Amino acid sequence: MKKTYISVHVHDDGDNELTKLQLDSSQISTKFYNGDLIYDVDHDVKQLTNELLEYGNDPQEVQDAVTHMLASPVNTSCIIGKI
Numbered sequence: 001m002k003k004t005y006i007s008v009h010v011h012d013d014g015d016n017e018l019t020k021l022q023l024d025s026s027q028i029s030t031k032f033y034n035g036d037l038i039y040d041v042d043h044d045v046k047q048l049t050n051e052l053l054e055y056g057n058d059p060q061e062v063q064d065a066v067t068h069m070l071a072s073p074v075n076t077s078c079i080i081g082k083i
Contacts, residue, residue: 006048006069008037016055018069019077041070052080 002022009017020041023031028038039048045066052062061081068078 004041004074005038006041006066007031008039008048008051009035010055015082016052016057016080017077018065018080020069020072020074022074045070057081 002024004020004022005028007019007021009019011017021027021031023038031038037051039045039051049062049066052066053059057080065078065080069076072078
C-alpha cells in the first residue's frame with residue numbers, strides 16, 4: 001500500500017531538496033539506500049522540520065518549504081530557500 005511521504009535529498013552543494021512522493025515499503029528502502037531521508041506526512045512533519053533545522057537551514061525558509069510541500073501535489077519538489 002502506498003502512502004505519502006516527503007523525501008529529503010542533500011545535494012553536494014549543501015542544498016536540501018524536498019520531494020513529495022507516494023511510495024510503498026520497497027520504494028522507501030530504495031530511497032534510503034540512495035541516501036535520501038523519508039518522512040511520513042501524517043506523522044513525521046515535526047521530525048522533518050527539526051532535522052532540516054539541524055542541517056543549519058534558516059527557520060523561516062524551513063517553515064515555508066514544509067508548508068509548501070504539505071500543500072503541493074505528489075511529485076512536487078523544492079529546494080529550501082528557493083521556493
